[in-house]
Amino acid sequence: MSLYILCFILFLLGFYCLLVKQNLIKKIIGFGIMEYAINLFFILLGYRWEGEAPILDKHQVIVNFVDPLPQAMILTSIVIGLGVTALMVAIVIRIYEKHKSFDINEIRKLRG
């Protein structure tokens, strides 16, 4: 249980960083931490203490398998995270070209 709570704290740390930091690059790093906390959470869901790799073999006696489904999902999720991060960095580079700054206070024009 404490592992899950630690994982959730990591998630909140990333969320805090994303919301509060003024620097665009730090925001991206915060997003990365959030993403990784969720990935870690999924892997923990499938983990069994002293479990074996989920490979079915003829002579193997199945006692304690690690759940392979979260691992497969996390592969997908990592790829999605990569795509989002790449797009974020690309947009931030273009913003830097326009404003010569990463500070959000110097960039802000739009008010929602």
Next chain:
Amino acid sequence: MVVFFVVIPLLAAFLIPLVSKMREGSARVLAVLSGSLLLLLSIAGIFMIKNGSIVYSLGGWRPPFGICMVLDGLSVLFLLVINLIGFIALLYSWDYIKRYSSQGLYYTLFCLMLAGLNGVAVSGDLFNLYVFLEITSIASYALVAFGTQAEELEAAFKYMVLGSVASAFILLAIGILFGSVSTLNMADIARSLAGSESRKLILFCLGLFTMGFSLKAGLVPFHTWLPDAHPAAPAPVSAMLSGVVIKVIGIYALIRLVFNIFIFTPAISQIFIWMGIISMSVGVLLAIGQWDFKRLLAYHSISQIGYVIFGIGLGTPLGIIGGLFHLFNHSVFKSLLFLNAGSLEYATGTRKLQEINGSGRAMPFTSVSSLVASLSIAGVPPLCGFWSKLIIIIAAFQAGNIIGGITCILVGMVTLASFLKVQKYAFSKQAGDIVSKIKEVPLTMAAAMSVLALFCVLIGLFFVPFLDQLIRPATNVLLEGANYVNLILGG
């Protein structure tokens, strides 16, 4: 059959960059071709589900083990919304997008967005839904930034950060749900939850889902990205974002989860109703003072989405019918208004209402279609917006929700005032300096706008058969939430 809704746009998105290397103009032909195929397919879908819903198992793996795709009344309604507006927007892009460089990339992203939206609408698997949702989101972030001016980039970054937070919350909720029921098939989750005891965990999941999807839908406490992101995109993309994207990855996903997986409790109903009322009022009050045409429309989107979620939140059959009907109507007239704004910008080069000044004479198609759309959104009798608002208001009073009903009426009046302002400044005022130089937009753009204006009038005139054919099956899916399990897992 069902899988083609995803395969066609994905294939188009793959082919477009290849062929546009050889010939620049072929990209748009391919995109419009796939758009029209999808439109035909989704019209065929209405008739295919007459004899019962269709479940397609990918790779032949039976649910709950494999991923399945489901075509039922609700999916068909949303597929029609997506592919109708998608096709019109592609048609409109034919000439409009010439102003930007790298057309091939634009059409690729557009087709990816269509693939993601269709996937969300047909998916029967929770993680699969998340993947399609992310495809849609990433494509729309990129499309918002497509102009690469300072404002567009900033809006796109804001949209991306908030959108990614929403996705992260949704993924976290999926993880918690998976941890407690060990399955991802939506019907199987519903079956497991019906017999489970851990109410607190379910409530926590539901809270995360509501927050995530409301952020994607732009409901009021989470709306701040919307008025920046929607005006920044090119006009056809704004039409897609406001007309389709916020509804499919926000409202559709939320109501599918709440009605078919979880149980629609009075507490959830209250949350939806109050979010609806607040969105309606705040959106319209913020819209009054706007002078940027597209920004004004974006604020009205928040307000109209409030109507939809309010109607559905009432939970009565009439309320859900009204909500879904208004959702369809809103996608038609709001897309049309965004296309009108795009035409004005195309002809005059500005979006400021004071500078456009009376272009009604010079642009007959734009001015007439925008008049129809404005009257629709304001709820003037023979047009489509009137009937859906009327149904929602009647449903509110029937359910005993006096505050909601009165708010609906007042917001409708303020909307009318706001659009009278648009009509006065943009079209009917004495002609200004710009007007002598402008011309009507090219034929495809005018055709796209005329078709949507025709839809506004026709749905308004023949709303009874429309309700019977499309909205009622969708409403039944939501009302008989438990049937979803029987449909997919087979009794």
